[in-house]
Amino acid sequence: MKTTRFKNPDMAWEIAATLYFPPDFDETRSYPAVISIHPFGSCKEQTSGAVYGQRLAKLGYVVFAYDATFQGESGGQPRWIESPTQRVEDVSHVIDYAVTLDFVDDQRIAVLGVCGGGGYAVSAASTEKRIKAVIAITPVNLGRLFRESFSRHNPLGALEAMAQQRTHEARGEVLEVNELLPSSPDAARDAGLADRDVLEATEYYKTERGRSEGGATRMLFSHAQQILSWDAFAFAETLLTQPVLVVVGEKVGGFGAYRDGTSIHGRALASTDRRIVSLPDWSHYDLYDQDEPVEMAMDAIRPFLGDHLS
Template sequence: MQNVKIQNPDMAWHLSADIRFPPGFDEARTYPAIITVHPFGSCKEQTSGNIYAQGMAEQGFVVIAYDASFQGESGGSPRWIEDPTQRVEDISRVIDYAVTLPYVDADRIGLIGVCAGGGYVVNATLTEKRIKAVASVTGVNVGRLFREGFSNYDPVGALNAMAAQRTAEARGAELQINELLPPSLEAARAKGLTERDVFEATDYYKTPRGQQKGGATRVLFSHAQKTLAWDAFAFAETLLTQPVLVVVGQKVGAFGAYRDGMEIYGRAVASRDRRLVSLEEWSHYDLYDRPEPVALAMDQLVPFFKSHL
């Protein structure tokens, strides 16, 4: 594995990325490449990198897992901004870097996104036709989630609060950085936060199971306005022409991955090859790192990308 700093000419900051290589890697050859995109509040050292990037590299792909702008080891200030437009632009910038690598075949590039990353990769694929195939693993349309559960189903109220906070910060107030999860499973139980996705997210992000320094599970509240007006799947019926694989778990949680996965699969009517993998016994966060559901997902991801890349 090689860590690199990606600095495009039009960027004021770098993106930090890990490149994982296939067994017997030979720089004189060219390989199909996959870019993996991490969830909201995550980092490249978690599921997008240490699970899906590593698994696909072992199957013969060059895989780039990176930290989003303003997050993890990537640059950008202020920190912890979750801006969907920027997140999608990051994907194009990583592709810009990938096509300069002599061992990457520029005509064989695919994407895998997990959770919010699954929504971002679908959205990027609508207009970024250098992407030849895309897979969403328990993908979430983060715009829909912000308009609903993350705003307590009061998106206009949330926008007014964000506006007031941004004005306060412009006048010198301290930044409001919202923590998305309880600090521990015990704290979640004490507050009665036992809903499946909230509790399982805490189990992943706040325990040694998945906890990493870069996976901060926080957001700068005052800069989240644009998220509420964003839709990962807009124009998918017309623009999502590339092959698409959607992996969902049927154990439903509040973050809506099953719902979003079924929606984009249904709307991907222009895709040359659309596939749905619906795993009956597994949940959203099981697909982050649990060996059995990850193996089931990989059983579909590997032949899908080998057939299209």
């Protein structure tokens, strides 16, 4: 494992990444690679790297777990922007870097994304054909989520509020940074929150279970407009031609990963091989780091990548 930073001529900033290497790694050999995309509000040290990145490396893949632009240790100002366009472009930037490395086989590159990262993986693969296989772990279509529950089903009202706040900030007022989750599980319960995903997200991100300095779980409110008009699965029926594996848990919550996962599996009509694994006893956040469901996911990932990156 090693950490690195890189940029290319398209960027004014650096992307920070952790590379995970197979056992007995030999830089004179050529390896298949997986680009691992973290969830909304997360970072490379959490599920995309420490869980799936490490396991994939043990299977013989070089894994690139990276921080999105404006987040974690990557560059970009102001901080904590969640930009779907940039998030998808980041995937291509990471591939641009990967293909400069002699030990990466540029014909054997896959993407794996968790939660919002799963939506970004699908979107990126629709136009980035250096990607040869797509793995979406409990994927969330962030645009759909923002138009619905994150805006309280009032996307136009949210856009008006963002517009007003952006004008305030342009005139020198303080940036409005939204905390996406309660400060602790107790705070969530004290606030009367009952949704499974909110409670389990708080348990993951706000305790020692998953807490990481880079996983800020916050968002700059004024710069979130484009999320509301974005669709992770746009044109998937015609443009998503690569093999696709979706893994979802059937214990559903308000973030809608089961709904989105089954949706993209059904819509990937142009895919050469579409598979779905639905786990009856597990939830969205169980698939972040709990050994049993993660190993069930890996049991599907192993033959899927073997079939398409061999």
